[in-house]
Amino acid sequence: MTPDKPLRADARRNRDRVLQAAEAAFSAEGMAVPLDEIARRAGVGAGTIYRHFPSKEALFEAVIHDRIGQFADEARTLSAAERPGEEFLAFLGRVIDQAMLNKALCDALEAAGSPVKPSDGVQRDVWEAFGALLGAAQRAGAVRADVDVSDLRALLSGALAMERHARDSDRPAGRLTGLLLDALRPRP
Amino acid sequence: MTPDKPLRADARRNRDRVLQAAEAAFSAEGMAVPLDEIARRAGVGAGTIYRHFPSKEALFEAVIHDRIGQFADEARTLSAAERPGEEFLAFLGRVIDQAMLNKALCDALEAAGSPVKPSDGVQRDVWEAFGALLGAAQRAGAVRADVDVSDLRALLSGALAMERHARDSDRPAGRLTGLLLDALRPRP
DNA sequence: ATAGAATCGGAACGCACGCCCCGTTTCAGG
DNA sequence: CCTGAAACGGGGCGTGCGTTCCGATTCTAT
Numbered sequence: 001m002t003p004d005k006p007l008r009a010d011a012r013r014n015r016d017r018v019l020q021a022a023e024a025a026f027s028a029e030g031m032a033v034p035l036d037e038i039a040r041r042a043g044v045g046a047g048t049i050y051r052h053f054p055s056k057e058a059l060f061e062a063v064i065h066d067r068i069g070q071f072a073d074e075a076r077t078l079s080a081a082e083r084p085g086e087e088f089l090a091f092l093g094r095v096i097d098q099a100m101l102n103k104a105l106c107d108a109l110e111a112a113g114s115p116v117k118p119s120d121g122v123q124r125d126v127w128e129a130f131g132a133l134l135g136a137a138q139r140a141g142a143v144r145a146d147v148d149v150s151d152l153r154a155l156l157s158g159a160l161a162m163e164r165h166a167r168d169s170d171r172p173a174g175r176l177t178g179l180l181l182d183a184l185r186p187r188p
Numbered sequence: 189m190t191p192d193k194p195l196r197a198d199a200r201r202n203r204d205r206v207l208q209a210a211e212a213a214f215s216a217e218g219m220a221v222p223l224d225e226i227a228r229r230a231g232v233g234a235g236t237i238y239r240h241f242p243s244k245e246a247l248f249e250a251v252i253h254d255r256i257g258q259f260a261d262e263a264r265t266l267s268a269a270e271r272p273g274e275e276f277l278a279f280l281g282r283v284i285d286q287a288m289l290n291k292a293l294c295d296a297l298e299a300a301g302s303p304v305k306p307s308d309g310v311q312r313d314v315w316e317a318f319g320a321l322l323g324a325a326q327r328a329g330a331v332r333a334d335v336d337v338s339d340l341r342a343l344l345s346g347a348l349a350m351e352r353h354a355r356d357s358d359r360p361a362g363r364l365t366g367l368l369l370d371a372l373r374p375r376p
Numbered sequence: 377a378t379a380g381a382a383t384c385g386g387a388a389c390g391c392a393c394g395c396c397c398c399g400t401t402t403c404a405g406g
Numbered sequence: 407c408c409t410g411a412a413a414c415g416g417g418g419c420g421t422g423c424g425t426t427c428c429g430a431t432t433c434t435a436t
Contacts, residue, residue: 008382008433035424036386045385047426056424146363154353154364158346165342175334176342183371196403199413222393233415235396244394 085142218291273330
């Protein structure tokens with residue numbers, strides 16, 4: 001079993017086209033986009049997608065993997081920063097901002113459905129990194145101690161829901177999320 | 189056009205059965221429940237439901253109408269209470285608690301999708317009432333002035349998302365929502 | 377060039393849902 | 407009763423999705 005047998009030229013080309021089309025489509029509409037639509041945009045048939053990715057979810061993960069990994073890396077870096085408390089809150093704000101521009105990110109971040117698939121290394125990785133940054137912020141005294149990483153997942157979902165509504169009703173972005181993040185600070 | 193022509197006995201009986209089954213089903217699973225399932229539970233055919241309600245959404249509204257109306261009435265009453273500020277925050281907490289026990293309430297409260305149907309009097313009514321209570325709380329100085337009723341919708345959606353996650357990860361209920369509601373108070 | 381395998385594409389499948397049709401059953405007034 | 411109209415119910419339609427299949431096509435090693 002050779003993990004990376006050289007692909008035929010046209011196969012490699014089509015695989016890249018699919019990834020590119022999927023990135024654009026998922027970014028705009030998230031998992032809700034039909035697979036046929038991705039195939040159409042990539043100029044290939046639906047069967048071609050399944051030759052390269054075993055399922056729609058696998059394609060989604062292939063597209064989102066790098067982006068999510070960047071967040072995990074950033075979180076790990078910031079854990080060792082000088083003032084992890086401030087970095088933590090600013091970082092969450094950036095994550096939310098990015099997710100508002102990229103529906104795929106929303107879906108990936110909110111996909112912490114009850115039964116977290118153990119096979120899903122990306123999810124595990126990103127939340128471990130977020131947890132590390134949260135811990136650092138708490139040790140720095142900038143975030144309440146009674147918050148854990150599962151609270152963080154809930155918080156992110158809530159903030160994303162709030163920002164979606166804010167956008168739909170042309171209210172200034174980030175206000176409610178700012179209130180929520182402020183509420184994470186310990187009582188003064 | 190006689191608005192309430194006396195229904196035949198079996199028709200009335202089946203209509204009630206449908207409403208009862210729909211209430212239970214919607215309460216447990218929200219709008220996601222298939223209509224066939226409601227028909228099965230009511231012991232009728234799917235066609236019978238459509239004889240009494242023109243669409244699934246109409247059935248949903250018939251089921252949720254009273255419940256939503258109760259919240260609107262309560263909000264109006266509390267607007268005239270002695271300390272509307274405290275009442276406002278406690279009221280929001282109760283609404284969220286109830287919605288966590290009743291997925292139909294969640295769907296109804298979050299159904300403030302971008303294009304609010306003008307025909308939907310129930311939605312309009314409840315949000316007007318919530319807005320009145322919000323205004324009273326603000327006049328009493330208990331809630332920040334820069335919050336409006338569309339913020340309230342966003343806030344409710346966010347809180348419901350957070351509480352859903354909290355339940356899935358067996359975290360104590362209401363903590364994050366409490367934080368969020370506290371953040372609505374003016375700076376001390 | 378040619379054979380043979382890898383790849384392609386889109387028609388076809390299975391499923392689930394909201395909704396409608398229509399032969400059959402049940403009610404209620406004369 | 408008895409009969410016409412009202413109501414029933416479940417099978418069927420249209421839709422949209424993810425997925426699979428297979429004949430046609432294209433690439434590459436010889």
